[in-house]
Amino acid sequence: LDPASEVNFDIAADGGAAGSDYSQLVSPGPIALGGAAVGVRVRRPKETCATLPPGRVYTLATATGGLTGTFGNAPEGGLVPINFRESCGAVSQYLRVAYDYATGTVTGTVVAGPTSTTMLTSSVGAPETNQGVRLTATVTASSGGPEGNVEFRNGANAIPNCGFQPVSAGVATCQTSFAAASSPEHLTAAFVPRAGVNLQGSTSGPLSLTVTPGATTTHLQISNTSPAIGQSVTYTATVAAPSNPGAAIPTGTVEFRDDGLPIGSCASRPLTGPPAPVSAGCQISYPSGGSHGISARYVGDASFAGSLTPEQTLTVPAAPTTPTGNQQVAGSNTTHGGVSLVGTTISVPGSLKGSVKLHCTAPGGCRGTLTLTARVSSKGRHGKRRTRTLNLGTAPFTLSAGQTLSVKIELSPALHALLAAGHGRLAASLTLIEEASGQEAEQTKKVRLLQQATGGRRKKRK
Numbered sequence: 001l002d003p004a005s006e007v008n009f010d011i012a013a014d015g016g017a018a019g020s021d022y023s024q025l026v027s028p029g030p031i032a033l034g035g036a037a038v039g040v041r042v043r044r045p046k047e048t049c050a051t052l053p054p055g056r057v058y059t060l061a062t063a064t065g066g067l068t069g070t071f072g073n074a075p076e077g078g079l080v081p082i083n084f085r086e087s088c089g090a091v092s093q094y095l096r097v098a099y100d101y102a103t104g105t106v107t108g109t110v111v112a113g114p115t116s117t118t119m120l121t122s123s124v125g126a127p128e129t130n131q132g133v134r135l136t137a138t139v140t141a142s143s144g145g146p147e148g149n150v151e152f153r154n155g156a157n158a159i160p161n162c163g164f165q166p167v168s169a170g171v172a173t174c175q176t177s178f179a180a181a182s183s184p185e186h187l188t189a190a191f192v193p194r195a196g197v198n199l200q201g202s203t204s205g206p207l208s209l210t211v212t213p214g215a216t217t218t219h220l221q222i223s224n225t226s227p228a229i230g231q232s233v234t235y236t237a238t239v240a241a242p243s244n245p246g247a248a249i250p251t252g253t254v255e256f257r258d259d260g261l262p263i264g265s266c267a268s269r270p271l272t273g274p275p276a277p278v279s280a281g282c283q284i285s286y287p288s289g290g291s292h293g294i295s296a297r298y299v300g301d302a303s304f305a306g307s308l309t310p311e312q313t314l315t316v317p318a319a320p321t322t323p324t325g326n327q328q329v330a331g332s333n334t335t336h337g338g339v340s341l342v343g344t345t346i347s348v349p350g351s352l353k354g355s356v357k358l359h360c361t362a363p364g365g366c367r368g369t370l371t372l373t374a375r376v377s378s379k380g381r382h383g384k385r386r387t388r389t390l391n392l393g394t395a396p397f398t399l400s401a402g403q404t405l406s407v408k409i410e411l412s413p414a415l416h417a418l419l420a421a422g423h424g425r426l427a428a429s430l431t432l433i434e435e436a437s438g439q440e441a442e443q444t445k446k447v448r449l450l451q452q453a454t455g456g457r458r459k460k461r462k
Contacts, residue, residue, distance in 0.1 A: 010041050016056055038097070318389045
């Protein structure tokens, strides 16, 4: 069939037997309805205006080879007026049409009295998760005004808080939201007349609503951006959906990264919550000094899109850092376990020695080992900053009570060459491992670059 076609079914008797009491379209092959118009007429042999029994079901078409399409003037649930003889006057009866594609049948159910039709629309065509959606059901009646309530449904279930919304001036509304995890939604609106009102109820055609994942933001908090070597630091990522907060909350995992690469033990940390906002955490420590670019990435789930934080810099002070060039470094008068660190001078390329002045305040004297390192930060060929930690050497020391002594560390020619060629920002620190009063302790002291030492013949500037 096609839209220019018209199919009329005659009801010729009071019975409900297809093919004898009324006409029926039967095909052993497929039927393609193609938008053709359908009509229903009561044509009894004797002149009678008796109406049809409300609720009686007539099988209009059967296709054992498959059924496709609908009648153009009768979509699923649509009403087709039943035509009686002109001498019967205006008789208000309708046939509500239904399609069962699994069995290949078209049926019509007799509806008596004034009828209603319901149409459902959505304020947003493709909302995000938790985005507010206003559903509107417009109800019209074939006679009089519709009085009653509308139940908004998602599939076979009523939408929470939208069970029975009153119809006012032919309209009922409901404000709700959905999550992308269950998308697409299959929505309908069912009109139920008020008790005592002579009006037939009606249900809208299904409205398919596609919900897209909601946007998220992730924030990273670092408990300590300058932890010592071996000291625990905690990373906390908080994930929120600021644009559309609601019943659905982000789930899944967070990946913590170091310079863009996943941190092994922190690569998949589960979000905890509700209540919102939800968060994930990871605790880690670093065995050596260095600079780290820390970020966190929420990987997303079925209802929410992922998001990535900007990098934050975390710097673990390395055990000693020393300068390059002819530079002088001084430390503060810091006492630890009986040993006072008075000052430090690193001379390059002079005598190739690092000289550290120590003072003993312990009554029983002081002894231990001094370790000197330098951390050199410079720019490479492509402008990328590189950081190297150089171990300049170690030296034992023994001091008597009240003694001040300069402990010298000889620098190897290779280290001398590295320091002399170094450039960029320099930092230095001293690590002092001591045994005072029978106890061993470790002291790390950052020393600040003071000035460029002079000496030697200057080269003429070209």
